[in-house]
Amino acid sequence: MLRLGESVQEFLAREGMSRRDFLKFCSVMACAGCSEAFLRSPSPTAAELVLDVLSVDYHETIMAPSGFQAEKSKEDAIAAGGYVLVVEGSISTAGVGEYCCVAGKSSRYILEEAAKNAVAVIAIGNCATFGGVPAANPNPTRAVGVWDIVKDKPVVNIPGCPINPANLTATVVHFLTYGSLPAMDQLNRPLFAFGRRIHDNCERRGHFDAGEFVLEWGDDGHRAGWCLYKMGCKGPTSYHNCPTIRFNDGVNWPIGAGHPCIGCSEPGFWDWEVYQPVTLNEVTPPTTYPSVEKPVREISPTSIAISGTAVGAVAGAAGAFAYSALTKRSSHTKPEVEEIESEESAEH
Ligand code: SF4
Structure with missing residues (x-):
């Protein structure tokens, strides 16, 4: 347990946990379920979206750069502006960033910085929309959703744990096709996906x-x-x-x-x-409510007799057809095409 005035780093050192052990623990505990769900999007696939339709300039899980290069990708995208920002994960508002920070910046700072030049923000997963599991009682990190922070941009909420990737890709495709966001309910959820119980x-x-x-x-x-x-x-x-x-x-x-x-x-x-x-x-x-009758499973002898007769009739018809075809083939010398034509004209 943390002692009064002791930092997390001092506590971990006292417990004998190395920096590498701590990072391994964090990577095991980290959740990227919504990114994983997106990567399994069937139609369009994530590959089609990323390689053919969209430019994904920054994504911590799937981007090629790391470290300073990753930060530069993000800064370049923000400077260019005019992008749709997709956010996964809740934002902790307690403290000054010690509960969630990347490259020395708090999750709140990163969100506000990334949202300032976006045309719209899509929050994916229950964490980014409504705080999710980090916001569960007693919510020690005071975790909140994106729309609790971003007030000057349209925010689309696509909750789920994890999201259904079809709802994310459909929202993106709607935006690309119509240049507008889909109709939403009072919780900013697209009606096409969250309009029915x-x-x-x-x-x-x-x-x-x-x-x-x-x-x-x-x-x-x-x-x-x-x-x-x-x-x-x-x-x-x-x-x-x-x-x-x-x-x-x-x-x-x-x-x-x-x-x-x-x-x-x-x-x-x-x-x-x-x-x-x-x-x-x-x-x-x-x-x-009144109970429903249990279905009767037995098949009555009458229905067996009827179906047996029916099968016999079908088999007889098939036999007659086969016989007829063989007869024609053996008794006529005209080419097949002409024969088919003559049959068709006879029918008409
Ligand atoms: S029908 Fe039953 S199982 Fe299905 S959503 Fe309603 S309560 Fe749940």
Whole structure:
């Protein structure tokens, strides 16, 4: 524990942690989830965007330069102006930069410096939009989102933990195509991505309406894909397009994989009780709804007889066609083309 008046550096030295150990610890703890998500953007791909469409002048994770050269890239881009600034990560406002600094500059200073010549700012991830996990109670670094600092520029919030890369690329492509930002809600989230509740498009919604809930991890309802409301799902109060575009090129999404939504597109979600059901404002929790009939699995003998007859009829038709084709081929000497023409004219 830090002693009164002791610096972090003195504390680490007293604990026997070398500078290299400290840097290794920081690199393990660092989160670049939204950058990682962006790099996996399927359409357009990050490579297409970066190499064919955009000039990405500074990105700590994917840029080639490092050290002083990286700083120079940033300074040149700021001096040129007219760029869209994309920010990942929260901004700590406690102290004078000791909680987050790059090249000796605090995260707040870097943001204000980089935003001054931008035409717009896109904050990506719940950290950059609403403070994210660093802002969770008691928020010791007084972490905030970009729009708490930048007040004189349009700020687009694309929350998520991590973001869905499609929402970032769609916002960038919208800006490049129309020269304007997409319509946004009161939290500055693009409506095309955050205009509908997860609950409204969820594939398990039918089970919610039928009163079919997972009550325990791995129970029969969980195995059958029933609604996760009683396991704490925040879908009824969260706005995001996860159910429709999903992640990893549309492969799956958290609820599809059997985990309740944690509400990562909403402010303050880290302070919510993850596995407690949310309070519903408008509807009575549908345990009061009539139950749905269980589907009958057996196939009746009548339907087997009918389908058997149908298969026989199809097989008979196929046999007749095959026979007819063979007959024509053996009994006519005209070229195939002419024969086809004559058949077509006969049909007409
Ligand atoms: S409560 Fe969750 S799992 Fe159930 S339908 Fe709504 S979003 Fe889907």
